[in-house]
Structures are given as C-alpha cells and as structure tokens.
Amino acid sequence: NAGVMQNPRHLVRRRGQEARLRCSPMKGHSHVYWYRQLPEEGLKFMVYLQKENIIDESGMPKERFSAEFPKEGPSILRIQQVVRGDSAAYFCASSPRGETEAFFGQGTRLTVV
Amino acid sequence: GESVGLHLPTLSVQEGDNSIINCAYSNSASDYFIWYKQESGKGPQFIIDIRSNMDKRQGQRVTVLLNKTVKHLSLQIAATQPGDSAVYFCAEAGSNYKLTFGKGTLLTVNP
Numbered sequence: 479n480a481g482v483m484q485n486p487r488h489l490v491r492r493r494g495q496e497a498r499l500r501c502s503p504m505k506g507h508s509h510v511y512w513y514r515q516l517p518e519e520g521l522k523f524m525v526y527l528q529k530e531n532i533i534d535e536s537g538m539p540k541e542r543f544s545a546e547f548p549k550e551g552p553s554i555l556r557i558q559q560v561v562r563g564d565s566a567a568y569f570c571a572s573s574p575r576g577e578t579e580a581f582f583g584q585g586t587r588l589t590v591v
Numbered sequence: 592g593e594s595v596g597l598h599l600p601t602l603s604v605q606e607g608d609n610s611i612i613n614c615a616y617s618n619s620a621s622d623y624f625i626w627y628k629q630e631s632g633k634g635p636q637f638i639i640d641i642r643s644n645m646d647k648r649q650g651q652r653v654t655v656l657l658n659k660t661v662k663h664l665s666l667q668i669a670a671t672q673p674g675d676s677a678v679y680f681c682a683e684a685g686s687n688y689k690l691t692f693g694k695g696t697l698l699t700v701n702p
Binding site for chain 2: 482509511513518519520521522523526533534569571573579580581582583584585
C-alpha cells in the first residue's frame with residue numbers, strides 16, 4: 479500500500495506564475511488535508527477536503543489559493559500569481575475518515591524566484 | 592495566534608540518554624494530542640497520540656504524558672539513538688481532525 483504521494487517534490491516558479499501541487503491519498507482514503515510549513519516553523523492547516531467537497535478552508539488565503547479533490551484523480555492545490563511569500567513546503571495528509579490518524583506525504587517544496 | 596507551543600527550541604543529548612521534549616497548549620477543550628517526528632526533507636511521521644481521558648501512554652521507547660491541569664504535554668524517548676535526531680512537533684487535533692502544530696523542537700543525538 480503506497481503512502482501519500484505528492485508531486486512534484488520541488489517546484490520553482492517565477493513571480494506571477496501559477497503553481498499546481500498534486501496529492502494522491504493512500505488507497506481507500508477519501509479525506510485530504512493540506513498544510514503549509516515555513517522554514518523552522520510548524521505546519522499550518524490550510525484546507526480539508528473530502529471527495530468533491532471542501533469541508534473546511536478556514537486556513538486558506540482568500541485570494542489566489544484554491545483546492546479541489548475530484549471524484550477521480552489527485553487532490554490539487556493551486557496557487558495563482560505566486561509571490562515570494564508563497565515559498566514554503568506544502569504537505570498533504572490523508573485519512574480514511576475524518577476522525578482518525580492522518581498520514582503525511584513527503585511534501586512539495588515551492589520556491590518562488 | 593498559536594494554541595500549541597514548545598518550551599525548548601533545541602535539545603542536544605548523548606546517545607543512550609533519555610530525552611524529554613515539552614509542549615504547552617492553550618485550548619483546554621482539546622481532547623486529542625499527537626507527537627510527530629520530522630526528518631529533514633520529509634513529511635511528519637506519527638509517533639504516538641493520547642486522548643484527554645488519559646494522562647500517560649507508552650509506545651516502543653516513547654512515552655507521552657498529559658497534564659491537563661497545567662495544559663502541558665511531554666514526549667519521553669528512552670535510550671535515545673542517532674536515528675532519533677529530528678524535529679519533534681506536538682499537535683492538537685480539533686474538529687474534523689484539523690491539526691494545530693507547535694513550532695517544533697530540534698533533537699540532536701550525539702554519538
């Protein structure tokens with residue numbers, strides 16, 4: 479059973495470009511969480527999704543950020559018109575249901591130049 | 592603001608010693624806490640968890656203690672090994688298992 483898969487592992491974007499981060503949850507998991515981690519800091523919750531639904535997006539910036547988890551395919555975190563402050567590690571976690579331990583992927587490290 | 596924080600940002604121990612990493616939380620309504628280990632360039636890895644109806648839980652070489660009176664959580668690692676070197680985070684699980692993480696403690700194990 480493969481773990482949570484995130485790609486790409488590293489992503490470099492110029493200011494103003496779009497970043498698309500992908501997360502394939504563990505098999506059988508229908509709950510996905512996205513977190514952001516700045517250097518030497520803890521992870522900060524961004525959004526919680528179930529298949530085709532956003533359950534909690536209280537940690538998402540109001541502009542430029544969006545997330546989806548379609549019926550088929552991976553969850554996508556999309557950042558439009560990236561700025562240098564978006565540079566961070568973005569982690570995805572999945573769980574079979576929303577009240578159990580979530581397993582984390584290896585993260586995508588976004589660098590905005 | 593942060594609801595979970597750590598007392599010590601770094602901890603250096605000798606191989607074979609016991610390590611204790613501390614964490615304070617502010618939400619007295621929280622009922623589930625988790626410790627994660629994060630190695631450089633990797634995602635957080637679950638170590639051990641504890642619910643608020645317990646004050647102690649043991650795993651393999653690790654023990655978590657919960658003091659609800661002072662809202663304090665600690666992780667004890669017995670016979671610390673070089674492979675234990677990592678950043679350790681405590682996290683508080685809210686509704687929908689949404690996690691609030693502390694800033695982390697860097698544990699360095701000297702051979």
